[in-house]
Amino acid sequence: MTIEQAAAKLRAREISAVELAQESLRRIRQHQPLLNAFITVTEDLALDQARRADEELSRGIDRGPLHGIPYALKDLFKTRGIRTTAGSKIFADYVPDRDCEVYRKLTEAGAVLMGKTGLHELAFGITNDNPHFGAVRNPRDPARIPGGSSGGSGAAVAADLVFFAMGTDTGGSIRIPASYCGCVGLKPTFDLVSRAGVLPLSSSMDHVGPLTRTVRDAALVMKAIADVDSATGQSIVGRRIGVPRNFFTERLSPAVESAFGQALKRAETLGASLVPIAVPDPAAINTVARIIQLSEASSFLQPHLHRRGDFGTDLLSLLDQGRLISATDYVDAQRLRRLYQKRWSELWERVDVIFTPTTPIQAPLIGQTLVADEDVRLASTRLVRPFNAIGLPALSIPFGTTGLPPGLQVIGPGRSEQTLFSIAEPLTQS
């Protein structure tokens, strides 16, 4: 069931918000032992919010399409009075005294919080194999990672535990789980969705966005949290789709390459035109982005770095790297980033959107470190990280019919989320 379908049933009194919340809680209880998608389940709060949603609807108070809809927040979003761990030992007992802006907006929209989802420690990694809270597993194949760092959110949506879940994306952390779990994930334009009250990792590259079952659901969530027009309205017909000849179509697994080819054919069949393009500097952008992310993350965690034993091994290694990078290199990386942003802004004269695979591989096995001789972390982030550095919106949709459908990434100019939805939605409809 989609958000829109549930919303219609709520208004037709075919189902209540309490029943939706109870069903969500039942599914969470059923799947949590295997998937480990949640760190905290907020059962009492959920039932309170659901009762209020029902009571309001019965009095004719309608807060919009998310009214009474169960959802989850990555455990990086501050929630007043509810532990917010960031998947870490460092914040294991942290109980914020205020809500983040996104939670405030979702509460205002009448959505029902079911709990806080698991993540890679401190949102700095893509496996979600968390040393403090255990591995989150992929609902499509529990032997595999869900991707990360918003892996609990991806798993919760893909396993139908909630209708949508919020994530953050600093180097692909919404889109990678979307791709590996087979759901929709949007990294919006930088700062379009408020980061206020979300624990930072890399302030100049952190993005907040939704993971959902459908493109339409993502549009509805974006309307509530960022006032993006949710009426897709536009058409894919006549749209110019840039297809990179370089970088983004290199070193793909056969399954991803095949699914990407099918997505291009489908777009052409629907009336779009494919425009081969050479995209500027993607490998260089990834290098620059890594320097910025390592530096900013070690800055944010500076007060805790004396607690070396409280960080997981991979985290500690990344933070050590960040501390050894010089301030001059960090500033130069930011200067290069602006140069690359300018070059990318010129692309939009020739194309409306760009299609790439989201990840060059499908979900790796838990514990797997290499894929085709490439580090799993670098392979997973290779095609998504550039858009954190240049701040453009990027939407991942599942494409293909296998058990692990690869993700198709649709990228557009700044604040073109509505266009991305309009182009992606028909591709997902059979």
Added chain:
Amino acid sequence: MTDWKAIAQARKLDIPPEDVAKVAPTLDALEEAFRPLLKELSYTESE
């Protein structure tokens, strides 16, 4: 090659030498990719 242990020591970072040694190859590879990019930057004009 950059002497990462010397940098850690000079900046009084509390990173054990064996942990510096662990990250050195990754940092070397990152530097190798990063240094050539700097030729694109102007050092006489403000961006």
